[in-house]
Amino acid sequence: MDGKTYLAQVLQWSTAAKVELVELISSGMAMAGPILIFAAIGHLPLGLAASVGGLAVSGVKAGSSTKNQAKELTSALIPVILAAVAAILLLGYGWMSDIAVVVLASLAAIIGGYSRAFVVATTRFILFLAITINVMGTAPNLAQLFYLIVAGAIWSSCLSLMLGALVRTRRSIDSSEDEASTFTISQKITRWRKSLTRLSGWQYTLRLALCLCIAEGFRWFWPGHHLYWIVLTVAILIERKVEPFPIKTTQRALGTVLGVIAASLFLVVSLPAWGMIMSIGLLAAVRPLLKVRNYFAYSASMTPLIMLIMNAGQSIELGVLFDRLIATLIGVGLVILVNLIFSRVMPKPA
Structure with missing residues (x-):
């Protein structure tokens, strides 16, 4: 595939999947709602934590x-x-906490091989472990932050169910649309155990652990810089399938870098509370649409959304933003390099 064709696929806008308007409303309200409520009583950072x-x-x-x-x-x-x-x-144990994060993420990666549902769940766990441990690392009250995060997740779930019920009253949706697994638990366990007897069944776990170890190493060797974003970039970019330059990984990488630059503009100008809430609500609302239309655009919108939340609405210095951009580029290069190495050493499928 030549460069022009590859770039065209990276930027291709799909119109195949249908997205309900209520999904955009639900996604925007799910994140902007808690922020708006807490901002109204003068506690914007608490609302961002809930989001x-x-x-x-x-x-x-x-x-x-x-x-x-x-x-x-x-x-x-x-x-x-x-x-x-x-x-x-895991917080509060220095270098032991970092090792524990790598071990826990690796265990999640292994468990994810059980089924497709577990792949989604464990991938989400790894990403949000990277996000929450960074957010909680600077929080004065961990218990309060934990309850806020859980409350935000429950609020989003209830809102989604209510709006989903509204959609179902407008058009007929019955249980015949339910997705049923074609494999029994015994078959899934047998397949999972068999996969762990081959190198291909461990490649994702090994790549993830290697990238996270190197990312944590950067943080320890250069503690004066804000390099935690390497860990987060690795969690966002790394995929289960070994491909040096797959379309989706390229879309994620470019989108993440562009998102960091865009978020930097948001954080440098120090938006007022209402501007912050509107920006987060808008970015959250377009997520479901961009995810099925173009993954590059989706990644570019997700990154500033995460950064705005993690910074609790505070403006930051240009030096910190430069560190984060460098950390993002390091994370991107790290994932690509490890993918290249594993694509060479992994046995080719028959």
Whole structure:
């Protein structure tokens, strides 16, 4: 594939999937709602903390049956809560905390091989472990922050269910649309155990652990710089399939870099509270649409959304933003380099 064709695929805008208007409204309100409520009583940072929980749950599709929607919300809610609990338990032990994060993320990667549903859940857990442990690392009250994150996730779930019910009253959706697994638990366990007897069954875990170890190493060797974004970039970019330059990874990488630059503009100008809430609500609202239209645009919108939340609405210095951009580029290069190495050493499929 030549460069022009590759770039065209990176920027290609898909119109195949349908997105309900109520999904955009639900996603925007799920994150902007808690921020608006707490901002009204003079506690904007608390509202931003609550929106961390809504970040994972707000993207659940509302146009399916009640059973499917509840199942998807549960599978989104549980990893967020577990990530918040893990962040509380792991904080405060110095380098041992960093090692524990790598070990826990690696265990999640192994467990994810059980099924497709577990792939989604464990990937979400790894990403939100990276987010919450960074957010909680600077929080004065961990218990309060934990309850806020859980409350934000529950708020998003309830809002999604209510708006989903509204969609179902307008058009007929019944249980026949429910997705049923074609494999039994015994078959899944047998397949999972068999995959762990081959190198291909461990490649994702090994790549993730290697990238996270190097990312944590950067933080320890250069503590004066804000290099935690390397860890977060790795969590965002790394995928289960080994491909040096897959379209989706390129879209994620370019989108993440562009998102960091865009977020820098937001944070340098120090938006007022209402501007911050509108920006987060708008970015959250377009997420479901961009995710199915173009993954590059989706990644570019997700990154400033995460950064705005993690900074609790505070303006930061240009030096910090430069550190984050460098950290993002390091994370991108790290994931690509490790993918290249593993694509060479992994046996080719028959």
